[in-house]
Amino acid sequence: MSSALLAGRRSRVARPLQYLALAGYIVFLGFPLLFLLTTAFKTPRELQAPDPTFLPQSLDLANFGLAIAKANLVQAAGNSLIVAVSTTIVVTLISLPAAYALARFKTRLRGIATGWILLSQVFPFILIIIPLFLVLKQAGLLNSLLGLILVYTVWSLPFALWMLQGYVAGIPVELEEAGAMDGGSKLLILVRIVLPLLAPGLVATSLFAFISAWNEFFFALVLIQDPALQTLPLTLARFVGAEGQVQLGQLAAGSLLATIPSLLFFALIQRRLTSGLLSGAVKG
Amino acid sequence: MTAATASPIATAPAPRRRRRQAFRNSRDAWLLTLPALIPVVLFSVYPLVQGILLGFTDAKAGLNQVVTFNGVDNYTRLAGNELFWNSFRIGLVWAFGVTILQFLAALGLSLLLNMNLRFRGLARTLALVPWAIPPVIIAIMWRLMLNPSYGPVNEGLRAVGLPGDINWLGSFATALPAVIVVGVWAGMPQTTITLLAGLQNVPTELHEAAAIDGSSTWQRFWHVTLPALRPIIIAITTLDLIWNFNSFALVFVLTAGGPGGQTMLPMLFAYNEAFRYGNFGYAAAMGNVMVIVIAIFLFLYLRSQARSRLS
Structure with missing residues (x-):
């Protein structure tokens, strides 16, 4: 200032x-x-x-109507929504207890988790996608939205966990101790004291998971071949090659529609997202 | 911000009794982490290890393929594969080009955002928006921008009397530079916000003292701001470098590696090798070579961090 x-x-x-x-x-x-x-x-x-x-x-508005009809945008948006919402729910549910453990217990887990979070950010995905392709194929999860949800969950988990544990660490442990002195059980303390205070962090984390699943392209490109199961980025990328060379207006209209959800979510969390990242950056 | 300011409370030196309690709780910690741990081990640790190993086999796509270890065969083959090294060179030009330009642009913008200027809020929001847009759509948007006949870039060139018929993404000379500019646009948010956070943490007393000593703006920037930002600059540029080296979707949709392989980033090359030609083992070997490059970046980063800690 x-x-x-x-x-x-x-x-x-x-x-x-x-x-x-x-x-x-x-x-x-x-x-x-x-x-x-x-x-x-x-x-x-x-x-x-x-x-x-x-x-x-x-x-x-003709472009919008034509893009929706030609590129099958409604179906693709449905698929994207299913995948993004499911990923968000699963990521939030499993990262909540893990984030609490990482922030509150000083175990060896912390070091391992931090190492993995860093590693997951820097690895070239080509090394992961080939075995993942083979594993999912064996499990019959290739070409299925369930398989995609699984992969997205695992790959947005590290960053979500890192964000969320930062929010947990921001809640003074004294509040929990006070609750324990008043005779509250551990579970009661978590539900009554920690969870409400964690709400903003949970919102930010879940929206992060949503946006990264909604935007993802590479895994979907490899794992989904069935046109009926394509997510929005896949459909739009195909549209570029097929019609998009000539129908620029439709291409723009389709792209615009596909951006709206993540822009909306982004507008909601913009402040939290930056402050969360700022704290991470400052600490690091 | 809340997390950063409040965390010292949580990590305050614990009394001895608390430490014993923490020890007893380590079983709880494992239990709480288990739901996250299992999927991570199954679907990312395991594939990762498997992927590295695949790089030493002759694995191919298709049913009932017998996979055998072939030692360093893949790598001797790779050593003679000129197309791969060319793509590697393009990948390095792209990664360094985007990272350096992105850093300079983001540094300028974050300095401006740290001042009390009007329209600061608008610029801040615009700097963040690329984050929310899927890379595929960023690519589509820039294809429209750079369209040879209808795109506004050529339109603008024509308006000022310059040759306005450049096929930016389609000709050998301009494809890589054009793609790099799009990469800079797409990657601005993280770098700008991180640098801005760093700037806001530079102690103002230092600036004031330097100003009283009569040093110029430029001197203050060079001798006060920049040294204070150093750790953050090194961290974010290292991460940017690695992210850009690994990037895929943007260039895949912009040019698919063309024209004539001019923008064939290593990830695109390896993707084609694996999923168009079915050479899983060979593609994984390319991935392993990429890991070595990334490891070098990380090593240089850690060394410079250690050095700045010593000094």
């Missing part, structure tokens, strides 16, 4: 340059999004006009 004060006291030349740089960043980051939005509403004729306007001439 006070570095900002210092900046204010500084020369008058720097300020306009700073705004110029900030404007540059806003254009670089924001323009592609804006372009995607306007393209989705343009008719094919508008898109191919020799002197295109930036804004669409009318709010034409």
Whole structure:
């Protein structure tokens, strides 16, 4: 904050340059999004006009209808939703007790877990996907949403666990001890004291799990071949090759629709997500 | 933030009695962790070990294939595979290119965001949005942006009188640089937010003292801010480097490795080897070679961390 004060006291030349740089960043980051939005509403004729306007001439929704019909977006969105919601529930349920244990008990587990969390972030997935492909094939889980849910659960678990245990560590252990002195059982203390305080952390963690499952592409590409089971990213990637070369408007419309859920979730947790990551970054 | 500020309470030095209790509780800890541990061991530790081992076999896709260990055969074959080394070189150019540009862009943005400027909130939100967008959609969006005939990038070039018919993703000279720019766009959030967090932790007293001593903005940045940020810079660039080296979806949808293999990242190459040609063992061997590169990055990171701790 006070570095900002210092900046204010500084020369008058720097300020306009700073705004110029900030404007540059806003254009670089924001323009592609804006372009995607306007393209989705343009008719094919508008898109191919020799002197295109930036804004669409009318709010034409035809692209959305066509994209939904052609790329089978409804079915794909259904699949994505099933996978993302199930992953979120399973990840939350199994990371909750584990996060508590990691944050509260000083065992060797902590070191192992931290090591695994780091390792899971840096490994090239090609090494994991081949054996996983073989294992799931043997178990009859290839080409099934259940198999995909399993894989997503395991691979979003490390980061979710790391986030959640940070939130547990933030709850003063004295509160639990006070509860124990009042004669509450361990379970009662956990449900009545720890769980309510952990609610924001649980929200952030579960939304993280949701977004990563909703956005994932590589595992789905390898593990799902049946067109009826494709998730949204798969369907859209196929659409790029098939129709997307010509039907730019439809491609943009489909992409826009597929982004809405994760953007909404993101808007909900933006503050928590950054603060959670900030604490991790500062500690690390 | 709450986690960081409150955690010292939780980890405060425990009295001796508490320590004994913790020891007794270690069985509970295992029990609580078990539901997470079992799937992780079954579906990530086991495949990982298996994957490394596969790199020393002649495993192939298909039913009833007999898998035999062939020692270092895969690696002697790889050593002579020019296409793979070319893809490796492209992977390194991509990873370093994206990481360095991303770092410089994110550093500039986080410095601006740390100042009291108007529109700061808008820039902050925009810097985070790429995070929420699936990589596949980021790729689609940039395909539209870079479209040779209708894309706004060429449109803009034409508007200022430059040649506006560049096939960004389709020609040999521009494909890799264009893909790198998209990589920078997609990876801005993590780096910006991490650096911003670091900037907010630089003690303001240091800045004030330096200002009183009459040092310029640039001197303060170079001698106060940058050294204080050092550990965070090293950590985030190492992670970025590894993430970028492993990246797949973005480039797969942008160019699928083309034109003529100009953007064939190692992950794409290994993916094709495994799932288009069915050479599982050979592809896993490529994965093992990638692990060595990542291990070198990590080693350099840990060494520089240890060194900064000593100094």
